Amino acid sequence: MHPSSIHNSEADAALLDILTGPDRPTPKTVLPRRDAALDPLLIAAASASGPHVTRNHYQHDFFPGVMLPQSEGSWDWTKFTGEDASTKSERKRLMYENAGPLIPTENLPTSYQKKRRSSLAQVTEERLRHQVSTQPESTRSVHKLFSPLEVKCMARTRIPTPHGPVFLHIYHNNRDSKEHMAIVVDPAQFSGPPAPDEPPHIRSRTLDAVWTENETEMDRITRGAYVGRLSPTSRVTSNPPENFESRDSSRPVREVTGLTDAIPSPLIRIHSECFTGETVGSMRCDCGEQLDEAIRLISQPIAIPSQSFSTPSKTLPGRGAVIYLRQEGRGIGLLSKIRAYNLQDLGHDTVTANLMLGHQADERGYEVACAILRDLGLGNPDGAGENVRVLTNNPDKVEALEKEGIRVVQRVPMIPRSWKTRNPQLVDHAVLAPVDDARVAGATLIGGGAVHGEDLDKYLRTKVLKMGHILPLWLENPEQQ
Numbered sequence: 392m393h394p395s396s397i398h399n400s401e402a403d404a405a406l407l408d409i410l411t412g413p414d415r416p417t418p419k420t421v422l423p424r425r426d427a428a429l430d431p432l433l434i435a436a437a438s439a440s441g442p443h444v445t446r447n448h449y450q451h452d453f454f455p456g457v458m459l460p461q462s463e464g465s466w467d468w469t470k471f472t473g474e475d476a477s478t479k480s481e482r483k484r485l486m487y488e489n490a491g492p493l494i495p496t497e498n499l500p501t502s503y504q505k506k507r508r509s510s511l512a513q514v515t516e517e518r519l520r521h522q523v524s525t526q527p528e529s530t531r532s533v534h535k536l537f538s539p540l541e542v543k544c545m546a547r548t549r550i551p552t553p554h555g556p557v558f559l560h561i562y563h564n565n566r567d568s569k570e571h572m573a574i575v576v577d578p579a580q581f582s583g584p585p586a587p588d589e590p591p592h593i594r595s596r597t598l599d600a601v602w603t604e605n606e607t608e609m610d611r612i613t614r615g616a617y618v619g620r621l622s623p624t625s626r627v628t629s630n631p632p633e634n635f636e637s638r639d640s641s642r643p644v645r646e647v648t649g650l651t652d653a654i655p656s657p658l659i660r661i662h663s664e665c666f667t668g669e670t671v672g673s674m675r676c677d678c679g680e681q682l683d684e685a686i687r688l689i690s691q692p693i694a695i696p697s698q699s700f701s702t703p704s705k706t707l708p709g710r711g712a713v714i715y716l717r718q719e720g721r722g723i724g725l726l727s728k729i730r731a732y733n734l735q736d737l738g739h740d741t742v743t744a745n746l747m748l749g750h751q752a753d754e755r756g757y758e759v760a761c762a763i764l765r766d767l768g769l770g771n772p773d774g775a776g777e778n779v780r781v782l783t784n785n786p787d788k789v790e791a792l793e794k795e796g797i798r799v800v801q802r803v804p805m806i807p808r809s810w811k812t813r814n815p816q817l818v819d820h821a822v823l824a825p826v827d828d829a830r831v832a833g834a835t836l837i838g839g840g841a842v843h844g845e846d847l848d849k850y851l852r853t854k855v856l857k858m859g860h861i862l863p864l865w866l867e868n869p870e871q872q
């Protein structure tokens with residue numbers, strides 16, 4: 392049929408409709424966007440609030456469980472005196488405060504962004520101070536921002552790793568809502584109390600403290616305040632530390648007995664979160680390898696040579712801790728780090744990429760880490776705890792720890808495994824285990840073993856040349872140095 396002939400009747404017109412399909416949708420008939428303003432997943436997470444909801448959820452301001460001491464880190468837990476069942480229904484829920492539209496600072500050109508950032512910081516500080524001064528004493532929740540830093544270990548558990556068992560400690564603090572962690576290596580804890588000539592167990596004072604009068608044995612066991620190894624037939628609660636008063640984590644409580652010069656101070660590492668390196672197995676950096684290598688090195692048995700004819704040589708299990716800080720991307724966050732990677736692909740190095748996004752080269756802080764160390768009886772400034780040896784190449788980190796009063800007696804370098812493999816002379820056998828041992832390590836991490844690649848070489852080179860990291864720079868062509 393020729394198209395001109397079908398306009399002659401209504402029936403033909405209807406037939407044309409069928410043949411040519413329905414009209415194009417008008418704006419009114421357009422289907423709603425799938426990424427609607429109210430994300431159903433987010434609503435589900437918020438309405439199911441409770442201790443089981445992860446940190447990723449309560450980063451959102453309106454997360455309703457955030458004021459519950461059981462589930463949250465920013466609550467002033469020093470005031471927690473146990474829950475009265477009669478007040479349960481009156482529990483205050485955190486109101487969502489609309490702080491105005493989101494400011495897309497990261498999309499702004501650098502110069503504007505910098506100005507904006509500092510003025511924003513000023514406004515926020517002023518606003519907080521104003522809020523504090525105008526609020527009645529009883530409701531001054533913001534005061535905690537200006538209070539001394541406090542940390543509390545909320546839970547501890549045993550985690551088997553390829554290098555041996557570790558105790559994972561989850562910490563809350565009164566500065567941020569992040570769950571920082573301590574990975575404590577101290578397998579001697581499985582063999583009963585330490586002998587007088589053995590070093591003390593590495594334990595959290597805030598965890599071992601009694602939290603409430605009504606606390607049951609089961610409560611303590613569940614949050615990890617136990618000694619030895621937990622099993623269906625063994626559950627021994629820990630004793631609260633002596634002199635533990637007013638939950639002041641900076642207070643010395645542990646007398647160190649039996650420590651001789653021959654026993655090295657515990658080995659620690661302050662490690663910053665790196666989702667890409669530790670979870671995705673990214674070879675842009677060596678963070679996953681460093682985490683694994685730190686646990687491996689700390690777990691190495693310690694040989695104590697004989698001190699006299701009458702005392703035989705001794706081997707102690709490795710001991711120390713990795714303090715794992717939630718400071719992704721050297722403190723700039725995952726989003727900015729991902730953007731920085733694109734700038735790096737354009738040819739910029741890690742430092743320049745940070746600066747181009749309006750960040751500093753390194754925005755990390757180590758105050759929380761030091762408070763956690765003190766809680767574990769490590770690096771105490773007053774001599775009541777133990778000195779520490781620190782695994783790092785970063786001189787800023789050592790300086791930051793010392794500024795906080797942590798006694799660092801030795802910096803132990805972290806040589807990238809691939810450098811050790813390619814250049815065995817770099818291995819200081821007095822401090823580091825032989826290269827062959829490294830091959831076993833990391834068996835359960837993605838891409839475990841020695842990480843190597845062009846991106847990583849560039850990254851390490853920038854750390855040495857621009858960030859002052861103390862590493863003997865190894866390159867394919869030594870003349871490049």
Ligand SMILES: Nc1nc2c(ncn2[C@@H]2O[C@H](COP(=O)(O)OP(=O)(O)OP(=O)(O)O)[C@@H](O)[C@H]2O)c(=O)[nH]1
Nearest residue numbers: 663664665676718719720721728731741783784785
């Ligand atoms: N901004 C940014 N952060 C990165 C990049 N690569 C890794 N990171 C982050 O850097 C942190 C690790 O810091 P490093 O500088 O590698 O090492 P360090 O902890 O300062 O020093 P060491 O103790 O010697 O390892 C982690 O938070 C990573 O997420 C990058 O290209 N850009």
